[in-house]
Amino acid sequence: MTAYPQVKMLIGGEWVTDGGDGTMAVTNPATEAVLGQCPKASAEQLDAALAAADEGFKTWSNTPGIERYNILRRGAEILRERAPQIADIITAEMGKPRAQALPEVVVSGDVIDFLAEEAKRQGGRLVPPRHHGLLSQQVLHMPVGPAVLLTPWNFPVNLAARKLGGALAAGCSVILKPAEDTPASAQMLVEALVDGGLPKGVINLVYGDPGPVSEHLIASPITRKISFTGSTAIGKHLGALAAQDMKRFTPELGGHAPVIISETADFERSLAACVAGKFRNAGQVCVSPTRFLVARGVYDKFVSEFAARAAQIKVGDAGADESVEMGPLAHERRVPAMAHALGDLGGSKGEIVTGGAAIDGSGFFYQPTVVANPSMDSRLMTEEPFGPIAGIVPYDTIEDAVETANALRYGLAAYAFTSSLDESHYLGQNLRAGMVAINHLAVSSPETPFGGVGDSGFGSESGEEGYLGYTETKLVTVGKAG
Numbered sequence: 001m002t003a004y005p006q007v008k009m010l011i012g013g014e015w016v017t018d019g020g021d022g023t024m025a026v027t028n029p030a031t032e033a034v035l036g037q038c039p040k041a042s043a044e045q046l047d048a049a050l051a052a053a054d055e056g057f058k059t060w061s062n063t064p065g066i067e068r069y070n071i072l073r074r075g076a077e078i079l080r081e082r083a084p085q086i087a088d089i090i091t092a093e094m095g096k097p098r099a100q101a102l103p104e105v106v107v108s109g110d111v112i113d114f115l116a117e118e119a120k121r122q123g124g125r126l127v128p129p130r131h132h133g134l135l136s137q138q139v140l141h142m143p144v145g146p147a148v149l150l151t152p153w154n155f156p157v158n159l160a161a162r163k164l165g166g167a168l169a170a171g172c173s174v175i176l177k178p179a180e181d182t183p184a185s186a187q188m189l190v191e192a193l194v195d196g197g198l199p200k201g202v203i204n205l206v207y208g209d210p211g212p213v214s215e216h217l218i219a220s221p222i223t224r225k226i227s228f229t230g231s232t233a234i235g236k237h238l239g240a241l242a243a244q245d246m247k248r249f250t251p252e253l254g255g256h257a258p259v260i261i262s263e264t265a266d267f268e269r270s271l272a273a274c275v276a277g278k279f280r281n282a283g284q285v286c287v288s289p290t291r292f293l294v295a296r297g298v299y300d301k302f303v304s305e306f307a308a309r310a311a312q313i314k315v316g317d318a319g320a321d322e323s324v325e326m327g328p329l330a331h332e333r334r335v336p337a338m339a340h341a342l343g344d345l346g347g348s349k350g351e352i353v354t355g356g357a358a359i360d361g362s363g364f365f366y367q368p369t370v371v372a373n374p375s376m377d378s379r380l381m382t383e384e385p386f387g388p389i390a391g392i393v394p395y396d397t398i399e400d401a402v403e404t405a406n407a408l409r410y411g412l413a414a415y416a417f418t419s420s421l422d423e424s425h426y427l428g429q430n431l432r433a434g435m436v437a438i439n440h441l442a443v444s445s446p447e448t449p450f451g452g453v454g455d456s457g458f459g460s461e462s463g464e465e466g467y468l469g470y471t472e473t474k475l476v477t478v479g480k481a482g
């Protein structure tokens with residue numbers, strides 16, 4: 001097991017262990033043991049990071065795309081080399097099994113690679129002039145400026161890599177503020193990029209109380225772009241702050257993904273995918289499948305087999321036992337959040353088929369939980385539970401299922417399992433979500449855009465869109481001199 005590192009901030013190229021605003025403890029959610037202390041940046045340290053990012057932008061935005069690519073590509077390689085150690089730290093900080101933490105780090109390298117390559121490809125475009133006197137019309141993608149990146153704890157390396165990859169490839173300097181629950185995982189990503197050769201000041205790393213830190217960074221005139229992954233409520237708050245100074249803002253927020261299981265679907269394949277997908281990362285995934293809408297003809301069988309498999313999942317301290325399939329919730333506050341999600345089922349016809357309780361002992365463990373037939377207006381079916389809970393209801397027609405799926409304000413991911421080509425086309429066209437996956441649940445890849453609509457946010461990360469999100473469009477048009 002990798003030793004927990006000293007948690008450090010990076011300000012203007014210097015690693016800083018002393019937080020001007022004190023420290024906070026980092027806890028292992030499986031054991032409740034304190035892993036280390038995380039420094040909290042003072043206002044002066046935040047200002048120093050902003051000044052460094054301002055300077056860093058001047059050099060980095062003028063660095064040729066191919067050089068940015070070379071540096072980021074080296075950083076991605078170093079990240080992949082260190083993946084085993086980083087995976088250990090992810091497991092210690094937020095509890096997911098190593099079998100999930102390791103691919104998270106490796107694919108983060110691939111995300112950075114893809115975005116770095118865009119620095120070689122995104123040359124803008126030439127638009128043919130419409131008048132004789134007009135010589136050229138160039139459409140340029142200019143780096144937007146120093147970017148503030150606010151990332152959460154559920155994928156502490158991957159969600160930071162998406163933002164860092166896009167921003168740095170496009171020529172922006174950055175200040176990364178990772179979640180206070182998982183500071184060392186994000187730090188190890190930053191270390192890999194620094195060791196890849198990023199110049200001083202281009203990447204800065206700070207921690208602290210998220211409210212005051214984000215307000216300070218967003219209000220600075222140096223900041224030109226904010227990217228946030230987290231809850232819808234905080235996303236709306238940060239969006240309002242960004243709007244005050246017309247700053248670019250990309251929110252990647254909560255979801256409440258519906259899954260439609262058609263009677264024509266391959267039952268065994270869809271069941272296996274849904275159980276694995278639901279309990280991955282203890283359901284703490286913004287695209288976690290959560291509202292299962294199952295054709296009435298296969299509903300009873302689906303509920304009983306889903307619940308039987310959920311009850312078999314091995315829950316425990318993944319850092320101590322490699323055979324554990326589901327770790328704890330990432331923080332103490334998430335345990336009452338599960339009770340809250342199930343709190344109003346009493347008045348509905350919903351039945352907890354398996355689970356429904358915290359697991360006694362140390363650590364923040366919760367049973368894999370399956371609820372059959374909850375009311376569509378229950379909390380479980382309307383508010384994102386962000387945990388290992390599935391609600392399953394029957395449907396009669398595919399049109400009804402789509403209407404139910406589209407009924408919430410969230411619109412991140414939506415899934416369906418069917419072997420009907422007609423249904424597949426209808427679902428792809430009519431499910432209201434930023435990402436629709438038919439017959440599988442994998443909506444996140446380095447090459448494709450990831451993002452939502454409605455209360456799930458706007459804009460995309462990864463893919464070409466993940467690079468363009470850190471640019472602004474400029475027209476340069478040249479006419480004849482005489």
Ligand code: NAD
Nearest residue numbers: 151152153154179210211214230231234252253254286386
């Ligand atoms: P929370 O709202 O306290 O924190 C969620 C994340 O937002 C954390 O990373 C936190 O550091 C950050 N945050 C909180 N207040 C902030 C502020 N004022 N400025 C900047 N960042 C701030 O909730 P929690 O208990 O940690 O997580 C549960 C909720 O968060 C879930 O309901 C889920 O919707 C959301 N969440 C979403 C994602 C995602 O991938 N979209 C990831 C983690 C958490």
